[in-house]
Structure formats: structure tokens, C-alpha cells
Amino acid sequence: NCDVKTVIAPVNIAVIKYWGKRDEELILPLNDSVSATLDTSVMCAKTSVCANPHFAEDEIWLNGKKESFSNQRLQNCLKEIKQRAYNEKSIDDIFLTWKVHICSENNFPTAAGLASSAAGYACLVTALAKLYKVKSDISSIARLGSGSACRSVYGGFVRWHAGVNPDGSDSIATQIADSSHWPQMRALILVVGDTKKKISSTIGMKRSADTSELLKYRVQYCVPKRTDDISKAIKEKNFGKFAEITMKDSNQFHAVCMDSYPPYVYLTNISHTIIDLVHKYNEISGETRIAYTFDAGPNACLYLLENEVPKVMSLIQHIFPSSSDKFVTGLNFKEEGLNEEFLKILSIPIQAKDSIKYVIYTKVGDGPTEIKDG
Ligand code: ADP
Ligand code: DP6
Numbered sequence: 001n002c003d004v005k006t007v008i009a010p011v012n013i014a015v016i017k018y019w020g021k022r023d024e025e026l027i028l029p030l031n032d033s034v035s036a037t038l039d040t041s042v043m044c045a046k047t048s049v050c051a052n053p054h055f056a057e058d059e060i061w062l063n064g065k066k067e068s069f070s071n072q073r074l075q076n077c078l079k080e081i082k083q084r085a086y087n088e089k090s091i092d093d094i095f096l097t098w099k100v101h102i103c104s105e106n107n108f109p110t111a112a113g114l115a116s117s118a119a120g121y122a123c124l125v126t127a128l129a130k131l132y133k134v135k136s137d138i139s140s141i142a143r144l145g146s147g148s149a150c151r152s153v154y155g156g157f158v159r160w161h162a163g164v165n166p167d168g169s170d171s172i173a174t175q176i177a178d179s180s181h182w183p184q185m186r187a188l189i190l191v192v193g194d195t196k197k198k199i200s201s202t203i204g205m206k207r208s209a210d211t212s213e214l215l216k217y218r219v220q221y222c223v224p225k226r227t228d229d230i231s232k233a234i235k236e237k238n239f240g241k242f243a244e245i246t247m248k249d250s251n252q253f254h255a256v257c258m259d260s261y262p263p264y265v266y267l268t269n270i271s272h273t274i275i276d277l278v279h280k281y282n283e284i285s286g287e288t289r290i291a292y293t294f295d296a297g298p299n300a301c302l303y304l305l306e307n308e309v310p311k312v313m314s315l316i317q318h319i320f321p322s323s324s325d326k327f328v329t330g331l332n333f334k335e336e337g338l339n340e341e342f343l344k345i346l347s348i349p350i351q352a353k354d355s356i357k358y359v360i361y362t363k364v365g366d367g368p369t370e371i372k373d374g
Contacts, residue, residue, distance in 0.1 A: 002050040005130040009045050009123030009368035011108075011115035012037045012151045013187065013301045015246040015293060016227050017253040018160065020209040020219065026168040027147045030209065031223040033160045034176065034230055035151045036303070038187055039365030042330040045119035046371070047104040049127040055099035062120075063105050076144040077125055084141070085132035095132070102127075108360070113297025114189070115152075121145025122152030126368040139173035148201075155179045155366035157234045159227065176231050179366050186309055186331075188302040189360040190316065192270050199264045201296045207260045214259040218252055239305060243291030246303060247278075250293040268298040270356065273348060277319070278302070280345045281312070309361070310336035319346065320356040330361035 018033035058069045058078065069075070082096050102124060110116040125142040128134075139160075143150035150171075151158040156178040163170035199207075208215045226245050233241035257264050267275075271294055282288045290312060291303040304312060314336050317327065 002052045003131070004048050004050040005127045006046065006048040006371045007123050007127040007130065007368050008040050008371060009047070009119050009126055010037045010040045010152055010155070010365055011043050011045075011119045012148065012158065013115065013189075013293060013295070014148065014151070015242070015291075015303070016223060016230060016249050017293075017295075018147050019205050019253050019256060020215055021147070021205060022162075023166070023168065024206070026171075027143050028168050028171050029147055029160065029162045030215070031219045032162050032227045033148075033151070034227055034234075035148070035158055035160075036185065036187065036364050037152060037155045037158060037179070037367060038362045039179075039331075040369070041365070042360060042362035043106075043108045043114070043119070045104060045106045045116065045123040047102065047120075047123040047127045049100055049102050049124070049131050051095065051098040051100045051131060053098050055101060058099050058101075060102040061104070063110060073121075073145050074124075077121065077141055078128065080141045080144055081125065081128040081132055081134060081138075084129075084134045084136060084138075088134060088136065090133035090135065100128075100131075112193075113295055113299050114191070115148065115295070117146040118148040118152045121149035122368055125149075126153065126370075130370055137172055140168060140171060143168070143171060143173075153367055156181060156364060157231075159231065176234050179364050182234065182237050182364065184305040184307070185364045186304055186306050187362050187364075188304065188309070188312065188316075189362070190274060190300040190302065190356045191358050191360065192268065192298040192300070192356055199266075199296070204257060204260075204264055204266075204296060207262075207264070208256050211261040212256050212259045214252075215256045218256060222249075222252060240288040243282075243288045243303065246291040246293050254294065266296050266298060267294060271298045271300060274300045274302075276348055277315075277345065280348065281315070284341060284345060306363075309333045311342075313359070313361075314338055315342055315345065316356065316359060318342070319348070322355065322358070326358065328359045328361055331363060333361060 012035040014035040016034040020030035122142045139150040139153040150173045154175045157176040160173045230245045278290045278292045
């Protein structure tokens with residue numbers, strides 16, 4: 001007799017990056033960040049939770065494998081949800097003493113720089129909130145799992161407010177615009193490597209917060225204006241402005257990594273090839289039609305409008321030939337042949353060892369949803 005709640009939740013890719021904490025335990029950031037939530041029909045975490053008086057321990061299975069429940073972040077999320085349920089008197093207190101079983105899987109590689117932790121914790125916290133009937137904003141609880149997870153609690157374009165309160169009560173995510181606001185917006189994730197990253201975000205951003213002068217400058221002088229400007233660009237659907245800010249912010253984040261001591265580097269040769277390619281493409285187009293952004297790894301996320309996708313896709317397939325027959329996954333698109341204009345772009349030298357493994361084609365989507373027959 002176990003009431004099971006099942007939820008699917010999206011990943012999100014930031015256009016203004018979160019990098020650096022003011023509180024490690026509560027996961028409070030040094031700066032606001034902005035992201036787009038990506039459609040769960042292409043990439044998602046799926047999590048089922050249930051509580052039962054006969055369960056001896058809290059237990060979690062991730063991608064079919066039993067994991068240790070000793071993970072502090074996981075425990076913090078569960079503890080905080082129960083505290084909320086207690087405060088809101090949403091269920092009988094006895095229910096809060098029952099142990100919980102959690103089963104989750106991602107339909108894309110875990111811990112490979114594709115934001116599985118964001119989707120995973122947003123999913124877990126939403127499922128637990130359903131189980132314990134918590135009604136208030138849960139982005140601050142998802143944040144305790146992984147900072148970027150708080151943005152996956154909402155769909156569309158989302159802003160995580162750094163907040164100023166020491167207890168983190170104002171460090172929450174809010175929606176800038178919902179998923180239907182800019183329906184032409186698309187994302188292409190160029191997966192360069194899907195193996196575990198060298199320096200985790202948590203460790204990298206701590207090193208930057210401790211040692212980088214550039215990070216201090218970024219937090220004080222750059223991010224506040226960029227956050228306002230990109231929110232405005234999103235509201236006005238000004239792609240050129242959106243793209244320029246996105247690329248500059250990604251570049252500054254990676255400059256901060258290099259400005260840290262000892263420095264660390266996430267971008268590889270192929271990442272730099274993609275950066276050059278995007279700038280050449282925009283130059284030849286006479287306007288900014290593609291934006292790139294890179295998280296703590298070499299994979300590129302390109303933001304672009306739907307009508308640009310066929311051209312960009314054929315260009316990618318031409319430049320990065322792949323033996324894989326499932327080179328593109330996700331949404332459907334019309335193939336388009338290359339024309340003269342593109343051949344000019346192809347003058348970019350590609351090293352033989354550089355290759356994109358595959359491309360995920362997706363769009364802006366909604367926040368977590370409950371699956372009734374899950
Ligand atoms: P990524 O770049 O994919 O976010 P991280 O190394 O930052 O990789 O985070 C991976 C960690 O996030 C996993 O080890 C696990 O602790 C957590 N995680 C990922 N997916 C899930 C999930 N579906 N449910 C719960 N936790 C998850
Ligand atoms: C580069 O949210 O993974 O993707 O809070 O320590 O779990 P923790 O870090 P995490 O960092 C994400 C960093 C980023 C930028 C972003 O998503 O804003």
C-alpha cells in the first residue's frame with residue numbers, strides 16, 4: 001500500500017552563468033543567473049518516490065543502480081521538504097516518519113556535462129513535494145541539491161535571484177517568460193564528449209571564488225547589467241541582443257576559469273573550432289543568428305531560431321563528418337543542401353582528431369510534470 005508519485009523534469013542551459021557561491025552549505029550564489037528550460041520530450045529525468053511504514057531505510061536507485069543515501073545534498077533536500085510539509089501541515093505528522101524509496105533515471109548521459117544534476121534534483125524535489133503535498137515554491141529546495149537545479153523547477157526562461165538573506169530564503173527562481181513566449185527558439189547541443197568531467201562545477205567554482213579577481217569584477221560590474229539586458233531581450237524577442245550577451249557571458253565564465261589559481265580549462269580544441277565557426281557564420285550572415293554557450297565541459301549549446309536550423313545542421317554535418325547513423329537525436333528538421341555561402345565558412349581548419357559525437361536538437365519547454373500512470 002504505497003502511494004507512488006512520478007514526475008519528469010527538464011534540464012536547463014544557462015545564458016548568464018552561475019559560477020561561485022557565497023554559502024557552500026545552503027548553495028547560495030554570488031550572482032543572479034538566467035537560463036532556458038529545455039523540452040522534456042527530448043531530455044528529461046524521471047523520478048518515482050513513495051513512502052511506506054514498512055520501509056527500513058531511505059533508499060535511492062539511480063539509472064537502475066542502488067546508490068548510497070549518505071549524499072549530503074540528497075539528505076538536505078528530503079529534510080527540507082519534510083520540514084515544509086510540517087510547517088504547512090499538509091499531511092499527517094506520522095507520514096513524515098516513514099522511510100522513502102526513490103527511483104530515478106535520466107534518458108541522456110548522467111554526469112557528463114549535460115545538466116543531469118539540474119534535471120535530477122528538480123525532478124526529485126517536485127516528486128517529493130507531490131508526495132508530501134507541499135504547495136509553496138520549491139525552487140529553494142531544489143537549489144539544495146544543485147544550484148542550477150532551482151532553475152529547472154520552472155519552464156520557459158528563468159532567472160535565479162542570488163538573494164541577500166543569509167538563510168537563502170530569497171535565493172529562488174522565477175519565470176521571465178513561459179515556454180510559449182518565444183516559440184521559434186531552438187537549442188542544438190553538440191556533444192563532444194560525454195564522459196565525466198575533470199573538475200566538478202562545485203570544486204571549480206570554489207577555486208574561482210577563492211582566487212579569481214576577474215570573478216569579483218564579473219559579479220559586481222558585468223552580471224547585473226547583463227541579467228537585466230538579457231531579460232529585456234527575451235521579453236522583446238530580440239535574438240541579436242540575446243545571442244551577443246549569451247556568448248559574452250560564456251566567454252567570461254571560461255576566462256574566470258583561466259583566471260583562477262591554479263587555472264583549469266573546460267574548453268577543448270573542438271570547442272574553440274565551434275566558437276570560430278559561429279562567429280564566421282554570423283559574420284557571413286550579416287547579423288547574429290547563432291549563439292554558443294559552454295558549461296563546465298567541452299560540449300556546446302547553440303541557441304538559434306527554428307528557420308536557421310536546416311542550414312546550421314547541414315553545415316555541422318559537413319564539417320564534422322560522423323560514422324554514427326544516429327548523429328542527430330530529438331526534434332525533426334528539414335535537410336537542406338549547402339550553398340556557396342557556406343563553403344567560405346569551411347575554410348576553418350579542423351584537426352583530424354576533433355569530432356562531434358552527436359547532436360541533440362531541442363527547444364524551450366515546460367517545467368516538471370507529474371505522470372499519472374508512471
Ligand atoms: P551533470 O553535468 O550531468 O549535471 P554532475 O557531475 O554535476 O553532472 O552531477 C551528477 C550528479 O547529479 C549525479 O552523480 C547524482 O548525484 C546527481 N543526479 C543526476 N541525475 C540524477 C537524478 N535523475 N536523480 C537524482 N540525482 C541525480
Ligand atoms: C557552468 O549547479 O552544477 O552549469 O551548485 O555546486 O551543484 P553546484 O553547481 P552546478 O553548477 C552549474 C554551473 C554551470 C552554469 C549554470 O548552470 O549556471
